[in-house]
Amino acid sequence: MTSTSNIKQISLEEFDEKIKTSYVEVSSSSLGGKVISTSDDFFASRHNLIKPGPSISMKGQFGPNGALYDGWESRRHNPSFDWVIIQLATSSTSISYVDIDTSHFSGNEAPQSQVFALSQSSVNNTGRKITQPSPNTQGWIEILPVVDLGPNSRHIFQVNDEGKKGDWSWLMVRMIPDGGMARFRAYGIPTSPFQPISLPDNYKSLEPTDLISPLIGGKIISCSDSNFSPPQNLILPGRGIDMSDGWETRRSQNERGKYHPFEGILKGQERKEWVIIKLGVEGVISYIEVDTAFHPGNYPVACTIEATLSTSETDLSSAEWTEIVGKKPLGPHRQHYFDIDRTIEDKRVWSHVRYTIYPDGGSKRLRVFGYPLSPKSVSALTKTESEITLPVLPLTYEAFKPYGQVIQGWSYPSSAPKGVAVTTANQGTATKFHRVGKIKESYPEGVGKQGGVTVGSVKAANRLDIAQGMKIKVELLERHAYTTQAFIPLNRPANSSPPGSFIVVAALNGTDDKPDLKTIKAFLATAAQGVSFDAGTWHHSLLTVGGNLEYAVIERGTPDPSIKAYVEKVQPSVTTYLQIPPFPPPNANIVSRLEGRSSPDRSNGTGILSSILNSTSLLSSEGSPIKPTIITPENFAPFGQVITTTPAASHTDSESSPDGLTTKNNALSSIISTYPAESGAVTSISVFRATEKIGLERGKTFDVKYMERHQFTSQTFLPMGKAEWSGKSEEALPIGGEFLVIVAENGADDKPDPKTIKSFILPSNIGVTYSPGIWHHPVLILDATVDLACIETQISTGVHDSDERDCELISWEDGEVFGRVDVPEYSTQ
The missing domain is CATH 2.60.120.260 (Galactose-binding domain-like)
Known part of the structure; x- marks a missing residue:
């Protein structure tokens, strides 16, 4: 035809x-x-x-x-x-x-x-x-x-x-x-999706639609500025290819241009830029995604989202705008997720959104997720306090900032949140993200456990299969009024099943000294992310889902863990549910670098590997390389402590949940600082993204040319988990990765004694603490890049030159070596 x-x-x-x-x-x-x-x-x-x-x-x-x-x-x-x-x-x-x-x-x-x-x-x-x-x-x-x-x-x-x-x-x-x-x-004009006149009661469990996608008719109506790139890019699929295919405004400066105090058309107003977008189809908005990919140095400081319902597509001069997302901080080169203000009526229908950035800058993409619904909807526009359903959104540093800190590494140094200093470390083999997590405690005298803040471990079995998503009730919230509390998932052996994830629920304290449910948020953290709750932050207990996980826990406890000074638990004043999305995603793109290195003797405790790693002859003879042994709490005791979910039999400070799914081993390692108070040293959690060192190869001898010590602080390294929420978080690092530990005693000349050099293999899921003053080689990683959470006390912030009191480093040059280590040919796991 x-x-x-x-x-x-x-x-x-x-x-x-x-x-x-x-x-x-x-x-x-x-x-x-x-x-x-x-x-x-x-x-x-x-x-x-x-x-x-x-x-x-x-x-x-x-x-x-x-x-x-x-x-x-x-x-x-x-x-x-x-x-x-x-x-x-x-x-x-x-x-x-x-x-x-x-x-x-x-x-x-x-x-x-x-x-x-x-x-x-x-x-x-x-x-x-x-x-x-x-x-x-x-x-x-x-x-x-x-x-x-x-x-x-x-x-x-x-x-x-x-x-x-x-x-x-x-x-x-x-x-x-x-x-x-x-x-x-x-x-x-793409065909619009079906627009019902009502939504089912369980609509929040259904997969939402990007309501501003051009593929259903979403379009840009107007913007305040598009000097470098047009706002039409904001609603494109994907995350783009570089800075050019987002929306970027010109720079705005105080008292200049349109903000000039006498001649500017916006004189006296707050600096901001905006874009108005028509939804492809009217509907209910569930949550917002703001992506600043490829904008590491020109991302906006913050943003707000407003919405309106208008019968006019383009003439919005008389529109009444409602703020559905209050001013939220943004970070560089990442996706941010914001749920809708708790005061907005359920099933309220919108036709347009206004995205406002402060003061200016570039954004890659904007997504408005929700459900098509006719403006003729028969749903009652009421907001009651009888029930709250929280969308569980991807955990991000900026969104969690009111409640504590997210502990993780980033793919690019420029992706680190504003205020996090980034330096190169360990002779160029690592990138250090300084002070990403706080460690503080303020117990009244005599209340907290002796020994101060410690590192323990948690072995948590999967509590929920969320492959299809799930809605669950929040039964209790708890807080630790006098101590921060951090949970950091540990890495897993390369041949392990995929890791689980964990759900983080947090709320600020209200005027009634109870959780303020107007501030309650829910996040899903991957195994590559830890969290540190600020003291006094209300939160749900550890909720591991989608698979098993092992964690390190950093806190100061009390002799009796049930007393209110350590933990206080309350029921939410309003019935609260979590709407959990399907997880985990496919792991097809997580590739092991160990493929092709397999051996029948790698993990069964017999054969060549076992004879190498269980050798009792650890001292170096003249000119002979030493052979590493697998680390244990007992053999490493002269040098520090080991953080593991299977501690020595002598460790009795443990507790289990009533259902037996979670076991916590308290105080496996102490965090020690002997810095003078006037030094300004701060105890915190940093993250090293540690890579393989050139010259360190399995099956070959490694020359030890560096040793260091930290006189005034212990130093704990925790190999972090590896995972991703596909398309919604940092890409996962290749699986596996072990830590070669080299230590020595202090000699009569106040230098490391080469006769006492020892070496250990630290498996993927075990952490280690060096006691103050212990000589050790800077971090050595085998097989695959690993993020290491590092707990230490330092004067240096990473912004200025390092302080010599933080670390003493000795090197051997011109062919001289401190010692030699035979690197095992195969992984221990």
Whole structure:
């Protein structure tokens, strides 16, 4: 069937200025469009055809097949036509306009073109739905008849009525008879999702929709500034490729430009920029995602989100805006998640949102997750205090900041939160994120346990299978009024099952000295993230889900752990539920670097590995390398302590939950500082992202050329877990990773004594504490990069030069070594 009605060519000026912004470029690769097949692209790839940017000139550049072009170009001498089939970014959309661009093709441009469309609902002659159409597939409809093209120019055509009313999934573009096209763009209105007039009671358990996605008709209405990049990028799929494909404003400065105290149009106002976005379909908003990917030094300081319901798409001059997310801090190069203000009525319907940034800067993406719902909804717009349902959102440093700190490493030093100093450490093998977690205690005299803050361990079995998501009730909240409390998941052996995760629920203290449920939030932490609760923060007890986990716990306890001074527990004053999303995601992209190194003797305690690691001859003979042994609390006792979920039999300070799923071993290691009070030294938790050292290889001898000690502080290293929430958090590090420990006693010359050198292998899930003054080699990692949580007291903040009292380092040069260690050929696990 062919219709040629209402087809006309549109001027570029009219299209770009008056028409284009009312439609979505549904063919664009930036939205998910794909060129799935072609008759020929000998000279230039078909995939160039739907790139988002304009074609560039490649004049004078040649490849093996001839001149290079940023477009699609076929061979010469085709008697009929060449074609491409484009899978549109959405499976159902109308098409109103096409832009056929021959820029930089002159003398080899396509003389003519023709466009056909195909619906996914069409069926071929076998009666099955189409998944991979070809030119011979039944159901292609002509939406643009044969049109003439010229060289080096854009051609805008309005398609026929069939195109405008269709629910198209694919386009077939013909190039008649052959030649080149730079770009092809199809503009239409994606089919909106079904919009009910009511939502079921369990709607929050359903998968939400990004209500501002252009694939359902979301669009930018206006913005305050777009000096560096346009706000239309904000609603694109994915996380982009660099700083260019987000929304970035010009710099604003106090008392300059539009904020000038006399001439500025915004004089006296708070510095901010904004963008207004129309939802593709009206609906209820559940939570917001703000992504600052690729904006490490120009991200906004903070943001707010407002919403309104308007019958007008573009005229919002009289709109009444409601703040649904109050001012929240933002960080560099990461996704942030914010649930909706607790005072907003359930099932309230919105049509537009306004995203405001302070004072200016760049954002990569904005997502508004919710559920389509008609403004004619019969739902009662009431907000009662009878029940709260919290969405469990990904844990981020900024969102958790009111309650404590998130302890983790970051892929890039520039991704560290503002205020976290980052330095290179351990002879260039590690990146140190300084003081990411606080350690404080303020017990009244005689109340806390002797020994101060300690490190213990927790072995927690999976409490909930959340692969399909789940809604659970919050029964109790607790607080530790006089001590911070940190939980840090430990790493796992490379051959272990995937780790679980844990749910963090936190609330601030209210005026009635009870949890303020207006501030209660829920987060899901991966095994690569720890948390430190500030003293007095109300929180749920440790809730491990989706798999087993082992943790280190850092706190100061009391002789009787049930007394109120240590922990106080209360029921929430309002019935509170957690809506947990499905987790864990697939782990297909987590790759072990140990693949190919397997051995039958790696983990069974017999054979070559066992004979190496259980050797009782640990002292170095003259010139002979020493052989490491597996670390235990007993053999490491002269040098410090070991943090493990299987402590020595002599350790009796342990407790278990009533159901037996969680076992806690208290005070395995002490945190010690002997710095003078006036030194300004601070005890905190830092994170080292430690990599393999060049020259340290399994099965070879390692020359020990560095030893260090910390005279005034103990130093604890905890190998952190490895995991990710796919698409919502830092990517997981490769699994595995062990720690080679090298220590020595102090000699008569106040230097490490080479006759006392010893070496230990620290398995992936065990931590270690060096006592103050113990000589040891800087961190040595085997097999894979590991994030190490480090608990220590230091004067240096990482911002300025280090203080010599923090660390004494000795090195051996010119071929001299302190000792030599035979590195085991295989992993212990």
